[in-house]
Amino acid sequence: MKNILLFVVSFLVFGHSRAAQVxxxxxxxxxxxxxxKTVVVLPEKQQARxxxxxxxxxxxxYSNWVNNAPQLKELVDRYGYAVVCPDGGFDSWYWDTKDQNYKYETFMIKELIPFIESKYKINADRAHRGITGLSMGGHxxxxxxxxxxxxxxxxxxxxGGVDIRPFxxxxxxxxxxxxxxxxxSAWDEHTVMELTHLVQPGMLQLFIDCGTEDFFFGVNNKLHEKLDYLNISHHYLAMPGRHDWNYWSRSIDYQMAxxxxxxLTQSKTK
Structure with a gap:
C-alpha cells in the first residue's frame, strides 16, 4: 500500500486576476x-458540481479559512468546486451531545448539506462530496x-486532533x-482513533497531514500506523510546521489538490 502522497501540487500562474464568489x-x-453562519466560496466562471x-x-x-488562507479563493477558481465553511461553534468538536446547543453532527448531516445542495444546485451524491478541516475540524x-x-x-x-484521549x-x-x-466509553465513541473499524473497503479516499512540530503529530502518526495495520488505503503527509496558520495555509494547497x-476520479467513474 502506498501511503505517501502521490500527487504533485501544481502552482499555476494566471495571466489575469480571478475572483471567486464568496x-x-x-x-x-x-x-x-x-x-x-456559513461561508460558501464558489468558482467564478463555472457551475460547481x-x-x-x-x-x-x-x-x-466560519470566517477563519477565507480570512487566513486568502489563496483559498484562487484554488476554488482553479479547481472549479465549491468550498463550504460552516461555523462549528467555539468547542463543538462537531459532535452531537446531550446538550441541546451541541448537535453539530445533526446540523452538518441533516441540515447543512441539504441546504447547500438545494441553494447552489450542487450534485447531490456522495461522489461529489468531500470533507476536511484543521485541528478540531480535522477530527x-x-x-x-x-x-x-x-x-x-x-x-x-x-x-487534526484525531485521538482526543491523550488530552x-x-x-x-x-x-x-x-x-x-x-x-x-463515551470518549472512545467520540474519537476518530476508535472509529477506524467503521471504514468499509474502498469507500473513502483519505488524506491526512500534520506538521512535524505539532503537538498533534504523535496521534496523527499513530492513526497512520493503525490505518496501515488495518490495510485501509490512505495518503499521509508530514511536513515541517507547528500548530498554526503558517502551516495550515500551506497545507490547504495539498488538501485541495x-x-x-x-x-475528477469519481466523475470519470460515474
Whole structure:
C-alpha cells in the first residue's frame, strides 16, 4: 500500500486576476434552534458540481479559512468546486451531545448539506462530496466521514486532533463528554482513533497531514500506523510546521489538490 502522497501540487500562474464568489449565508438549525453562519466560496466562471466542506478549529469560526488562507479563493477558481465553511461553534468538536446547543453532527448531516445542495444546485451524491478541516475540524471531518460513508466519498484532516484521549483536560471536551476517567466509553465513541473499524473497503479516499512540530503529530502518526495495520488505503503527509496558520495555509494547497483528484476520479467513474 502506498501511503505517501502521490500527487504533485501544481502552482499555476494566471495571466489575469480571478475572483471567486464568496457568500455568507445563514443556515437555520432546527435541532439547535439557532442560525449558523456559513461561508460558501464558489468558482467564478463555472457551475460547481462538487463541494468540499472545510471545518475550522477550536475557538475558531466560519470566517477563519477565507480570512487566513486568502489563496483559498484562487484554488476554488482553479479547481472549479465549491468550498463550504460552516461555523462549528467555539468547542463543538462537531459532535452531537446531550446538550441541546451541541448537535453539530445533526446540523452538518441533516441540515447543512441539504441546504447547500438545494441553494447552489450542487450534485447531490456522495461522489461529489468531500470533507476536511484543521485541528478540531480535522477530527470532526474524519469523525463525520467515518460515520457517514453513505454521504462522503473522500475525507481529510490537517493537523487534526484525531485521538482526543491523550488530552482529557483540554479544549472543553470534558464539558461535552464528562471526565475521561469516569466516562471512558463515551470518549472512545467520540474519537476518530476508535472509529477506524467503521471504514468499509474502498469507500473513502483519505488524506491526512500534520506538521512535524505539532503537538498533534504523535496521534496523527499513530492513526497512520493503525490505518496501515488495518490495510485501509490512505495518503499521509508530514511536513515541517507547528500548530498554526503558517502551516495550515500551506497545507490547504495539498488538501485541495487531493480533493480535486478525488472529484475528477469519481466523475470519470460515474
Amino acid at each position: 457568500d455568507t449565508v445563514a443556515v437555520f438549525s432546527v435541532g439547535m434552534n439557532k442560525t449558523i 462538487s463541494v468540499l466542506y472545510l471545518l475550522h478549529g477550536y475557538s475558531g469560526n 470532526g471531518a474524519l469523525y463525520l466521514a467515518f460515520r457517514h460513508q453513505d454521504l462522503f466519498a473522500s475525507a481529510g484532516s490537517t493537523a 482529557p483536560n483540554n479544549w472543553n471536551m470534558k464539558q461535552r463528554l464528562g471526565s475521561y476517567d469516569a466516562n471512558k 487531493f480533493f480535486n483528484q478525488c472529484f
